[in-house]
Amino acid sequence: MLMAALRSQSTQLHPLGFTKGVCNMQQLNGGRAFLPCLKAEVSSAEYDEGPAFASVLVDCPGATAAYTYQIPRGWRVQGGDVVEVPFGSQVVRGIVLEVLAVLPPSVDPQGLRSLLEVVDQQLFPKDYWALLEQIATYYCTPLIQVVRTALPPGVLGRSQRRVRLRPPQGIPPLSEQGQHLLRFLQTKGSGDYSVRYLQQQLPKVQRALKELERLGLVETYLAAAASQQPKRQQAVVLLNSEGKTLTQRQRQILRYLQQQGRDCWLQEVLKATGTTPQTLHRLAAKGYIAIVQQQHCRTEQGIAVTPDRPKTLTPAQATALHVISKHLDCAQTFLLHGVTGSGKTEVYLQVIAQCLGRGRSALLLVPEIGLTPQLTDRVRARFGERLLVYHSGLSEGERYDTWRLTLMPEPRVIIGTRSAVLLPLVGLGLIILDEEHDSGYKQDQPQPCYHARTVAQWRSRQQQCPLILGTATPALSTWQAAQEGQIHLLSLPQRIHAAPLPPITIVDMRQELHRGNRSMLSRPLQEALENLQGQQAILFVPRRGHSTFVSCRSCGTVIYCPHCSVSLTGHLFGEEMEVLRCHYCNYTQRVPQRCPSCGSPYLKPFGGGTQRVVRELNRLFPQLRVLRFDSDTTQRKGAHRQLLTQFAAGEADVMVGTQMLTKGIDLPQVALVGILAADSLLHLPDYQAAERTFQILTQVAGRSGRGAHPGQVILQTYVPDHPVITAVKAYDWDSFATRELSSRAPLGYPPYAQLVLLRLSSPDPEDVAATAQAIAQHLQRLDAVSQGDWEVLGPAPAAIAKIAGRYRWQILLKGQSLQTCGLSQALIHLKAECPRSTRLSIDVDPLNFL
Ligand SMILES: Nc1ncnc2c1ncn2[C@@H]1O[C@H](COP(=O)(O)OP(=O)(O)OP(=O)(O)O)[C@@H](O)[C@H]1O
Numbered sequence: 001m002l003m004a005a006l007r008s009q010s011t012q013l014h015p016l017g018f019t020k021g022v023c024n025m026q027q028l029n030g031g032r033a034f035l036p037c038l039k040a041e042v043s044s045a046e047y048d049e050g051p052a053f054a055s056v057l058v059d060c061p062g063a064t065a066a067y068t069y070q071i072p073r074g075w076r077v078q079g080g081d082v083v084e085v086p087f088g089s090q091v092v093r094g095i096v097l098e099v100l101a102v103l104p105p106s107v108d109p110q111g112l113r114s115l116l117e118v119v120d121q122q123l124f125p126k127d128y129w130a131l132l133e134q135i136a137t138y139y140c141t142p143l144i145q146v147v148r149t150a151l152p153p154g155v156l157g158r159s160q161r162r163v164r165l166r167p168p169q170g171i172p173p174l175s176e177q178g179q180h181l182l183r184f185l186q187t188k189g190s191g192d193y194s195v196r197y198l199q200q201q202l203p204k205v206q207r208a209l210k211e212l213e214r215l216g217l218v219e220t221y222l223a224a225a226a227s228q229q230p231k232r233q234q235a236v237v238l239l240n241s242e243g244k245t246l247t248q249r250q251r252q253i254l255r256y257l258q259q260q261g262r263d264c265w266l267q268e269v270l271k272a273t274g275t276t277p278q279t280l281h282r283l284a285a286k287g288y289i290a291i292v293q294q295q296h297c298r299t300e301q302g303i304a305v306t307p308d309r310p311k312t313l314t315p316a317q318a319t320a321l322h323v324i325s326k327h328l329d330c331a332q333t334f335l336l337h338g339v340t341g342s343g344k345t346e347v348y349l350q351v352i353a354q355c356l357g358r359g360r361s362a363l364l365l366v367p368e369i370g371l372t373p374q375l376t377d378r379v380r381a382r383f384g385e386r387l388l389v390y391h392s393g394l395s396e397g398e399r400y401d402t403w404r405l406t407l408m409p410e411p412r413v414i415i416g417t418r419s420a421v422l423l424p425l426v427g428l429g430l431i432i433l434d435e436e437h438d439s440g441y442k443q444d445q446p447q448p449c450y451h452a453r454t455v456a457q458w459r460s461r462q463q464q465c466p467l468i469l470g471t472a473t474p475a476l477s478t479w480q481a482a483q484e485g486q487i488h489l490l491s492l493p494q495r496i497h498a499a500p501l502p503p504i505t506i507v508d509m510r511q512e513l514h515r516g517n518r519s520m521l522s523r524p525l526q527e528a529l530e531n532l533q534g535q536q537a538i539l540f541v542p543r544r545g546h547s548t549f550v551s552c553r554s555c556g557t558v559i560y561c562p563h564c565s566v567s568l569t570g571h572l573f574g575e576e577m578e579v580l581r582c583h584y585c586n587y588t589q590r591v592p593q594r595c596p597s598c599g600s601p602y603l604k605p606f607g608g609g610t611q612r613v614v615r616e617l618n619r620l621f622p623q624l625r626v627l628r629f630d631s632d633t634t635q636r637k638g639a640h641r642q643l644l645t646q647f648a649a650g651e652a653d654v655m656v657g658t659q660m661l662t663k664g665i666d667l668p669q670v671a672l673v674g675i676l677a678a679d680s681l682l683h684l685p686d687y688q689a690a691e692r693t694f695q696i697l698t699q700v701a702g703r704s705g706r707g708a709h710p711g712q713v714i715l716q717t718y719v720p721d722h723p724v725i726t727a728v729k730a731y732d733w734d735s736f737a738t739r740e741l742s743s744r745a746p747l748g749y750p751p752y753a754q755l756v757l758l759r760l761s762s763p764d765p766e767d768v769a770a771t772a773q774a775i776a777q778h779l780q781r782l783d784a785v786s787q788g789d790w791e792v793l794g795p796a797p798a799a800i801a802k803i804a805g806r807y808r809w810q811i812l813l814k815g816q817s818l819q820t821c822g823l824s825q826a827l828i829h830l831k832a833e834c835p836r837s838t839r840l841s842i843d844v845d846p847l848n849f850l
Pocket residue numbers: 311312313314317338339340341342343344345346471472496663664665666702
């Protein structure tokens with residue numbers, strides 16, 4: 001009976017402010033007054049349950065840990081419930097992380113406070129809480145950290161109790177305070193005030209409120225805090241589009257509204273029709289339109305795009321679509337392996353359409369949204385207003401509103417980066433990972449170090465919906481799973497219209513040097529640039545591998561960052577002045593006049609970053625217009641789109657860029673791709689170097705020749721016979737993958753084993769080394785390790801031994817399935833053992849070893 005009573009109150013109250021429910025006076029008074037009343041109602045059977053405590057993640061800035069509260073007897077509370085708790089002098093909301101039977105020893109029973117209220121038990125869709133718990137367990141991360149990552153700040157809102165007048169029905173006799181309060185409320189039309197405000201204004205408000213509520217004169221309700229309430233703004237609704245007495249101008253406005261076929265924002269109408277608010281109000285007075293307040297969702301608004309219709313599929317596309325559409329109710333994973341420009345996106349769009357047609361939502365994940373404005377535009381052109389965009393670049397309000405919208409069952413297309421896989425997504429019917437091989441899907445820090453592909457697989461199983469992994473260059477782990485039949489392989493072996501893949505010419509840079517060409521641009525590349533004939537070119541310069549460093553020609557000293565163990569990178573400012581900058585901590589200094597070691601004046605920059613390439617192009621080809629596309633030129637919001645649009649509009653002939661270029665750019669005018677310094681990728685100290693290099697080079701090459709003109713690719717290297725380079729040249733994925741997998745098997749690298757990387761850092765080099773030693777020794781003694789199922793490698797200083805003044809050590813664990821060996825629990829507890837100065841982060845299935 002109690003729970004039913006609670007439920008009937010609380011289900012009306014949505015913490016996100018969708019509906020404003022009404023609750024009774026007992027709730028208004030907070031738990032303190034509430035509890036004694038409840039106890040009277042509790043049956044003896046409910047008393048028998050032992051004491052219970054809730055660990056609550058409080059939704060309040062400054063609250064850094066989970067707090068423990070007493071659960072009032074008879075209440076049924078579970079993980080994921082939204083509750084109200086006293087917090088300092090405030091009442092705030094929080095999520096129950098877990099229910100504990102025993103009070104943790106660290107909590108003082110004297111200071112223990114009780115939950116005030118269960119606000120909502122159905123905030124999250126079924127399975128969502130289970131998903132968050134699964135992430136916490138698999139990635140050895142406290143649940144609280146997972147919840148923080150998954151929920152945008154302020155989602156639970158700080159509760160605000162408000163009061164409003166009920167329709168008058170004749171006023172019974174009242175106490176003096178009651179009359180006083182009533183008069184106060186009546187001075188404002190609706191009498192709508194926060195309780196806190198009333199308490200500040202009037203004496204003895206609580207008692208007066210109780211009285212008025214008992215007599216049915218006021219009602220109280222819970223509302224989300226104002227800052228988190230959805231924004232409302234004025235909208236124009238068309239009521240009647242024609243009439244005799246209208247002026248020319250008025251007619252124009254009505255026609256505009258009619259053409260739009262929807263309600264329009266007032267500001268939008270003013271702008272589009274060049275009219276004044278007075279004119280609109282006159283139309284409203286005549287009854288042609290209504291001006292109303294509407295909820296405005298702060299979701300990202302894309303630019304206007306021309307609507308687009310599904311294309312007639314090629315036979316290979318049609319086969320892929322057909323197979324997938326037979327599995328729309330299955331948790332089947334597909335690898336859509338299609339060469340660059342084979343029309344994978346069109347397959348996604350048509351599967352999404354089927355999913356929406358069945359009333360379910362589709363999630364389309366992309367590695368980096370800023371880099372793929374074209375893809376977002378294509379999705380918007382097909383699905384218009386049903387598209388939602390979610391990524392970390394959104395404002396807090398946009399994130400909050402979008403997150404909230406995905407709790408609604410309405411079918412939508414959500415396009416987002418890796419964090420979008422953590423959205424609640426009610427009614428999810430399809431997940432797609434575009435460019436599934438991209439390491440942007442993995443979070444390196446902070447914990448949870450989750451991989452969106454792994455989480456997507458769990459969600460696909462939970463929701464019984466398909467997961468499509470699309471790429472021209474699969475991750476080897478995905479490929480292996482497809483070979484073993486766990487993933488259904490679908491191929492698009494040809495480009496659209498059977499266009500050929502652009503031939504790749506390998507240029508041996510040793511020969512170039514031999515022939516006296518000291519330029520970063522080989523002669524074949526220079527010739528190709530001379531013969532562009534109105535077509536465009538892309539030049540790729542890898543950002544990684546310290547593109548430019550400065551060293552002394554006399555003694556060979558390289559100038560390093562004083563805070564990080566990496567060399568400084570030269571940057572140009574204006575024409576000449578060169579500064580040195582650290583790409584890890586942003587430390588900046590002028591290029592010194594003399595070598596700090598030997599005093600020689602001959603300091604020389606080596607290697608070539610994008611800036612040097614642009615300078616070289618300007619020197620050799622003053623007639624070519626050049627754009628630079630890298631993290632320096634794209635920092636501003638919208639800069640990616642702007643640069644790509646400029647390039648697509650033909651405002652430049654050559655675009656010079658870093659790895660950003662590899663991602664899904666579909667520009668038909670690009671006929672030449674030049675790859676400078678491919679080797680720096682190959683030589684990274686990482687077991688995945690070959691795989692990454694193959695992926696990046698193939699993707700960059702794939703930007704060439706996507707239009708009517710055949711394309712070409714020029715690849716410069718000092719190791720022309722390297723197997724990765726020859727495989728890229730031949731577009732020979734299969735044999736590359738086979739060879740690479742067979743070289744990993746004997747070494748026990750993924751996908752043949754699982755890795756866990758422990759990263760430790762501290763400002764004190766001795767502390768961190770000692771802690772790393774101690775942890776490694778502790779791990780050696782664990783059963784899973786001593787019995788030989790897991791191996792502990794290290795500890796060793798990290799490849800970059802110091803970043804931003806913190807010394808870094810690593811321990812690598814290698815073994816079979818972390819989940820089944822009991823190692824996870826041991827790892828989670830390691831943190832407590834670390835001294836304060838040392839940070840420990842646990843990366844399960846790490847991709848980044850630097
Ligand atoms: N069935 C089709 N008929 C005509 N044109 C198509 C068809 N499918 C796709 N296209 C066009 O072909 C081009 C390449 O397709 P798309 O970008 O989908 O390929 P992709 O495989 O996703 O490419 P990448 O992986 O290289 O980014 C696009 O301009 C697209 O509009």
